[in-house]
Amino acid sequence: MRLLKTLTLLTMIMLCGSAWAAKTTCMMILKNGSKIKCSVLEITKDSAIMEGGDGSIFKYSFSDIQKIRSLAAIKAEERAAMLAENEKKKALAEQAKAAQLAAQTATSTQTPAAPAELPTETTASSSTPAATTTSSTQGVEEVSYTQVLNEAFAEDYQNKSVVIEAEYLQSGFWKGYLIPKFIKKAKYYVFQCVQPGAEPSVNAMNKSANGEVFLIDKSLASGVINLKQGEKVKMRGHTKVVKRLSNAGQMEVYFIVEEVIK
Secondary structure (H helix, E strand, O other): OOHHHHHHHHHHHHHHHHHHHOOOOOEEEEOOEEEEEEEEEEEOOEEEEEEEOOOEEEEHHHHHHHEEHHHHHHHHHHHHHHHHHHHHHHHHHHHHHHHHHHHHHHHHHHOOOOOOOOOOOOOOOOOOOOOOOOOOOOOOEOHHHHHHHHOOOOOOOOOOOEEEEEEEEOOOOOOOOOOOOOHHOEEEEEEEEOEEEEOOOEOOOOOOEEEEEEEEEHHHHOOOOOOOOEEEEEEEEEHHHHHHHOOOOOOOEEEEEEEOOO
């Protein structure tokens, strides 16, 4: 059993060594849970000699190593998971759009009710006009979360305010997130949400729960800063789409909140 495990580790190290030759580093995972980015320098009978990203040299016994993987393989798995998640969101968006069209069709085919007959006499109280209230959401279309945050439709809402309902997940970015310049230059409070009733995606590297990124001016953040995970909230706002050349043109969608309705 021990021989089989040693041979498996040797195979992983050899693969990692090939990746290192192509100037690609590896991820070594120890049995104590530590993760180390490194390159393979030498393999001995019962250990591996590695070089860290800072140039330090260290040696680990096979008995301390859980597994060693190429970072290229890890990134490929993450990209495959991201593409699968995008396909899932696209399918949900198409279902939401079809349901919305069906609802609009059903509404348009309904026969309007006949107007009530006005009385011939009015009292003094009925002649007084009723008080009215105005809201910044009047006339603003309410669109499903899935459709607005989906890559296939997000660009349609960059210059158009819409109302969506979301489920609060957590504040801030997830660990290791590459923050775009437009966020760094603005005074935003950052938080994450998911589609109501949906489970958050899980980062393959650090196993943390992730949602879509929402941004709100700090002067308006009082409407969301005290939200608890799982609470539903309605917001008016628009999307911001960023395409990163460093990530093969991968599209990232942000929702910029203009008003918290709740």
